[in-house]
Amino acid sequence: MEIQGEYLIAGPRERVWDALNDVDILRECIPGCESLERVSDSELQAVVMAAIGPVKARFNTKITLENLRPPESYTMVGESKGGAAGFGRGTATVTLTESVDSTELHYSADFRVGGKLAQVGSRLVLGATRKIADDFFGSFSRKLDAGAVRVEVHGGAGRQPAPASRTWLAIGAALLVLLIWWFLLR
Amino acid sequence: MTVTVSFVLNGEDVSVDVEPRTLLVEALRDRLRRTGTHVGCDTSQCGACVVHVDGRSVKSCSMLAVQAEGAEVVTIEGLAKGGRLHPMQEAFREHHGLQCGFCTPGMIMSALDLVSQNPDPDENQIRHWLEGNLCRCTGYQNIVRAIKAGAQAMRSA
Amino acid sequence: MAENGIGVAVRRKEDRRFITGAGRYTDDINRPDQLYAYILRSPLAHARINAIETAAALAAPGVVAVFTGADMAADGVGGLPCGWGVANKDGSPMVEPTHPCMVVDRVRYVGDQVATVLARTRAAAKDAAELIEVDYEELPSVTDIHSATADDAPLVWDEAPGNVCYDWAIGDARAVDAAFEKADRVVSIDVVNNRLIPNAMEPRAAIGEYDEATGDYTLYTTSQNPHVIRLLMGAYVLGIPEHKLRVVAPDVGGGFGSKIFHYAEEAIVTWAAKRVGRPVKWTADRSESFISDAHGRDHVSHAELALSDEGDFLALRVRTRANLGAYLSTFAPSVPTYLYATLLAGTYKTPAIYAEVKSVFTNTVPVDAYRGAGRPEASYLLERLVDKAARVTGIGPIELRRRNFIDPDSFPYQTPVALEYDTGDYDACLAKALEIADYAGFDRRRKESAERGKLRGIGIATYIEACGIAPSNVAGALGARAGLYEVGTIRVNPTGSVTVLTGSHSHGQGHETTFAQLVTEALGVDIDNVDVVHGDTAKIPFGMGTYGSRSLAVGGMALMAALDKVKAKSKKIAAHLLEASDEDIEFKDGKLTVAGTDRSVSFGEVALAAYVPHNYPLDILEPGLEETAFYDPKNFTFPAGCHIAEVEIDPDTGVTEVLNFVAADDFGRIVNPMIVEGQVHGGVVQGIGQALYEQCVYDPESGQLLTGSMMDYCMPKADNVPRLEVATNTTLCTHNALGVKGAGEAGAIGATPAVINAVVDALSGIGVDDVPIPATPERVWQAIRQAAA
Incomplete structure (x- = not known):
């Protein structure tokens, strides 16, 4: 199953693109983000402390950006390690499309979790993901545009029940949503 | 870093130094050596760790020790008085409400909270109340029977 | 029928300790100066391990040691043995891969043991385990039967082509084919038997201890069969002679089969206790139980x-x-x-x-x-x-x-x-x-x-x-690598109370009551004067433990045989005391009577005579009243x-x-x-x-x-x-x-x-x-x- 999401943000595409690549903005929008650094042009490193449900853990996350086509789209390949809490890995593609006087941000992602994350959390993954994605994009969008809205996309991402036998979870998340998401699922 | 927590345990004042992250059940078992309270899971599902805090049943794995500061805590060890079993303990024995005994302390402590709120629970109410207590041995049948009998014994006591 | 004998719904003797919180389960035990073990497990289903970096964990607060599979291998620790061999249709043996206590270079399931941290507190051990860096190279995995038997399935073991352990058959294929040819009707069905996770309420736990002065090891463990663990771990894994290894299975909170088996953690804590010279305790949390207790069915x-x-x-x-x-x-x-x-x-x-x-x-x-x-x-x-x-x-x-x-x-x-x-x-x-x-x-x-x-x-x-x-010979012919008898000892104490030693192990089944009922029935001793001891290899003879609904049918029968011996000897003692022939002695309701007379002695008097043999047939009979029987079912x-x-x-x-x-x-x-x-x-x-x-x-x-x-x-x-x-x-x-x-x-x-x-x-x-x-x-x-x- 693929999860995807779409947001309508006022402002030109370049501005959204820049914001998505602005580590300061991203850092502010990720709850629990302790550090976020650009290691190279295509690599980011983050530490996020997350405490949801009964478990709290610090996740070290590495993101590699691929297929960069500014300001249109890029793909992120990420890996996040939370020690005993488990790990997450995945890819996400973000596409920015110009509208009249705004930008449509579309994301779709494939994801997997392992260890305790899968053992205890997989059942909750989709619901949590959706909420986190919304939270992130909510604050991200409002940062750029106080009136940004989330667009209901076909399929109602996150509304379908999680497939009981799959951990490969398609999630809709932009780079930092992926990060946060990892932290939340244990 | 440790903090000192003081509370009343089974009628006695106790004081114990714990790390702030220490759960109440860990303090009871590891520090205060009251090992009758058991740990059967790590997701607060099983209910083996149920104790009473200020008269209400609490899963002691879902509460920090420091939160018990000043509280009145009763564990399974605090029920029998002067060598006399509590009627609920007696009922579990009489009705074979236990096999391996691991869930038993939590079952008894949980049952007592039910009876304190509903002195005459029927079978359905008992079964519903036990949602948060898992037993793998008894199929619950004799636990339900024991709680009903224990409640009756407490009413007529 | 004796008051609390066979057929009576006697209330359980063991209950008092359980309902008062005085049960003694493995995790309730703490040994002086003990360390806590945390076992780092594989988060991947299948991977090669390129490196395990433990230095940071070792340097963490409270940590005493960090061990990996390489440390155990260097010490010559063996793999966990399998106790039953099954042959293929063609008579060749099954594929029997090694089963290391901690892996060396490859993990094969989520939960496989990778490293062990010993620290002064449970929390410190767990914290430090987070600092261990394992370089995994992930391999494709298979988890279900269909994929494992598919043509291009990844192999769990290189030596098991098609992932097959064995391909076995029973019965007469030709007779069946012939019957199907003649059948008026054939009904067929496809069924799955779903995989289950046992979930005994008490998570597994183990404490290892080593006494340097005597060379004695002790293992406290959540087991249904302590002698089997002693044999397997002593002989196959750690190379400890049996007289130097004591295995105690105290109160055990349910088993349902999952606590029969010899698990890696038992060997790890015992081995580590010697390495660090301190007792080592490990207790599974429930999440660990899910990925380390043997599953069922499937x-x-x-x-x-x-x-x-x-x-x-x-x-x-x-x-x-x-x-x-x-x-x-x-x-x-x-x-x-x-x-x-x-x-x-x-x-x-x-x-x-x-x-x-x-x-x-x-x-x-x-x-x-x-x-x-x-x-x-x-x-x-x-x-x-x-x-x-x-x-x-x-x-x-x-x-x-x-x-x-x-x-x-x-x-x-x-x-x-x-x-x-x-x-x-x-x-x-x-x-x-x-x-x-x-x-x-x-x-x-x-x-x-x-x-x-x-x-x-x-x-x-x-x-x-x-x-x-x-029946041990039957089981042996079918591939069992152990005897499957049971043992029981009836120890009559000088004042007539009875201590029962049994190789069966109770983890909820109520042996302390049922076995006492057998004694009450046979000897007429009040049930309060009968105690059943089990679960400690230092106390009981070599027994095979409890599984397969065998405790009464095998363990109980061993006790019945021992009781027969006690009764026979008691009759001889009574015959001497009553100056009669032992064939004339009737043993009933705790009294030994010369048949057809009112001359009798109580069982208590017989017991006392056996231990204070002042008036005793020492020339033909040993003093004492304690009998052991091994029973192998027919x-x-x-x-x-x-x-x-x-x-x-x-x-x-x-x-x-x-x-x-x-x-x-x-x-x-x-x-x-x-x-x-x-x-x-x-x-x-x-x-x-x-x-x-x-x-x-x-x-x-x-x-x-x-x-x-x-x-x-x-x-x-x-x-x-x-x-x-x-x-x-x-x-x-x-x-x-x-x-x-x-x-x-x-x-x-x-x-x-x-x-x-x-x-x-x-x-x-x-x-x-x-x-x-x-x-x-x-x-x-x-x-x-x-x-x-």
């Missing part, structure tokens, strides 16, 4: 039944594939073979049976015996098939079973699959169950439900199991019975409610009916759990366990199960002194097919003839929708 089968027009079973052909997990757990190979396929005759006189079993490795937790172990799988398959045949032929589930039951007067009955049943009356159990269940009134109840828009169904299952494992015992479940399904939600459940069982003689009923209750609810709720799920792509907590793995709760009606119908076992058969597993064997048959019955009216197991609301709802479409 079969996929196809079965065909050949029938005559009249409904006589002519032959049965079964093809089963079983999932053994990543390594061979202690008794794993025997479960889908000798404990399963030998039971495929069930309660029926099917003249020809042939079964093939292919067991495969997968990247999952090892699978081994879980309550019933093979017999629930056999019973589920057979009873689903018989019910289907009853439906297809129109003969009906009662009539078809009755037509094919082995007649009560044809015992001993040799089945086509190796076993010889000694006794039984299957129709009597069926009749009793039908009566209690008010089967005759079911149609009325079905109509009532229908008026409320609900679908009601009733399901029958008859079952047989082979218990009291086992055959398995064959408990059997009939279970009937009545369910109601809400077609709008797919929720199945079990409204009534009846178990009518034949356990042979019953020593304590209260305890036996309790065993049935627990087993039945585990069986209902398998039918409706419990299912272990692995992600097929990543090999992650998805049902790894009590939130995700659904076990029955008090309000999921009905009140159970339990009855017995007794035929006595013919080959042991009491006629007992065993009762521990029956519930889990009969209940599952009864419930699923009831669900299918409820849905048959709307065109559904099969439901997947467990029949969760979603699946039942889907089945209803599909039938409507």
Whole structure:
């Protein structure tokens, strides 16, 4: 199953693109983000402390950006390690499309979790993901545009029940949503 | 870093130094050596760790020790008085409400909270109340029977 | 009958400590100066390990040592042994890979042991484990039987092509083929036996200790069979001679099979205790239990039944594939073979049976015996098939079973699959169950439900199991690498109280009471003056422990034999005291009397004379009154019975409610009916759990366990199960002194097919003839929708 999401943000595409690549903005929008650094042009490193449900853990996350086509789209390949809490890995593609006087941000992602994350959390993954994605994009969008809205996309991402036998979870998340998401699922 | 927590345990004042992250059940078992309270899971599902805090049943794995500061805590060890079993303990024995005994302390402590709120629970109410207590041995049948009998014994006591 | 003797519902002697919180489970024990072990486990289903970096963990606060598989290998520690070998059809041995306590260069399931941190507190050990960096190179994995046997499946073990551990068969294939050719009708079925996670309420724990001054090791562990652990760990893993290794299994909070096996953690803490010179304690948290306790079941089968027009079973052909997990757990190979396929005759006189079993490795937790172990799988398959045949032929589930039951007067009955049943009356159990269940009134109840828009169904299952494992020579011929006798000692103390030492182990079964009842019955000693000691290799003779419903049928019989010896010696002592011949002494109600006279001595006087032998026949008799007996059973015992479940399904939600459940069982003689009923209750609810709720799920792509907590793995709760009606119908076992058969597993064997048959019955009216197991609301709802479409 693929999860995807779409947001309508006022402002030109370049501005959204820049914001998505602005580590300061991203850092502010990720709850629990302790550090976020650009290691190279295509690599980011983050530490996020997350405490949801009964478990709290610090996740070290590495993101590699691929297929960069500014300001249109890029793909992120990420890996996040939370020690005993488990790990997450995945890819996400973000596409920015110009509208009249705004930008449509579309994301779709494939994801997997392992260890305790899968053992205890997989059942909750989709619901949590959706909420986190919304939270992130909510604050991200409002940062750029106080009136940004989330667009209901076909399929109602996150509304379908999680497939009981799959951990490969398609999630809709932009780079930092992926990060946060990892932290939340244990 | 440790903090000192003081509370009343089974009628006695106790004081114990714990790390702030220490759960109440860990303090009871590891520090205060009251090992009758058991740990059967790590997701607060099983209910083996149920104790009473200020008269209400609490899963002691879902509460920090420091939160018990000043509280009145009763564990399974605090029920029998002067060598006399509590009627609920007696009922579990009489009705074979236990096999391996691991869930038993939590079952008894949980049952007592039910009876304190509903002195005459029927079978359905008992079964519903036990949602948060898992037993793998008894199929619950004799636990339900024991709680009903224990409640009756407490009413007529 | 003695006051608290055989047949009395004596309240349990062991209960007082459990209801007052004074039970002593392994995690309740702390040893002076002990360290806590945390075991780092593989988060991946299959991976090569390129490097393990432990320096940061070692430097963490409170950490004393960090060990890996390389450290154990360097010390010459062996792998965990497998206790049962199974041969392929061609006679060649099964593939038996090594099973390291901690891996060296490759992990094979999520949960595999990778490193062990020892620290001064549990939390410090756990914190430090987070600092261990393991460089994994992930490999493709397989978790389910279908993918493991696919053509291009990744290999769990290079030495096991096609992931096959063994390809085994039993029965006469040619006779079966011939019978199928002549058959009027063939009914076939495909069934899955869902993988289960045992979840005894007490998580496993182990404490290792080493005394440098004496060279003695002690292991406290959550085990059903401490001597077996001592033998396996001492002889095969750590190389510790038995007289230097004590294994204690104190109070154990449930086992259901999962605590039979020798686990890595037991060896790790014992070995590490010597390495660091301090006791080492490990306790699983529940998440760890899910990925480290052996799982159960996990079969996929196809079965065909050949029938005559009249409904006589002519032959049965079964093809089963079983999932053994990543390594061979202690008794794993025997479960889908000798404990399963030998039971495929069930309660029926099917003249020809042939079964093939292919067991495969997968990247999952090892699978081994879980309550019933093979017999629930056999019973589920057979009873689903018989019910289907009853439906297809129109003969009906009662009539078809009755037509094919082995007649009560044809015992001993040799089945086509190796076993010889000694006794039984299957129709009597069926009749009793039908009566209690008010089967005759079911149609009325079905109509009532229908008026409320609900679908009601009733399901029958008859079952047989082979218990009291086992005649050692038979088991040995079938591949068991251990004896399967039991031992008991009756130690009469000078003042006449009795200490019973038994090799059986109680982890809920109430041996301290049942075995005391045997003593009370035999010697007339007050039950309060009998204590049962078990679970400590330093105290008891070499015993084989508790599994396979064997404690009373084997362990109890060892005690009966020891009691006979005590009685014989007591008679000799009494004869001396009474100046009579020992043949003339009658031993009854605690008194030894010269037959036909009023001259008698009490058993207490005899005991005292034995230990204060001032007036004693020292020339012909040793002082003391303590006897040990080893008992090796002559055959398995064959408990059997009939279970009937009545369910109601809400077609709008797919929720199945079990409204009534009846178990009518034949356990042979019953020593304590209260305890036996309790065993049935627990087993039945585990069986209902398998039918409706419990299912272990692995992600097929990543090999992650998805049902790894009590939130995700659904076990029955008090309000999921009905009140159970339990009855017995007794035929006595013919080959042991009491006629007992065993009762521990029956519930889990009969209940599952009864419930699923009831669900299918409820849905048959709307065109559904099969439901997947467990029949969760979603699946039942889907089945209803599909039938409507």
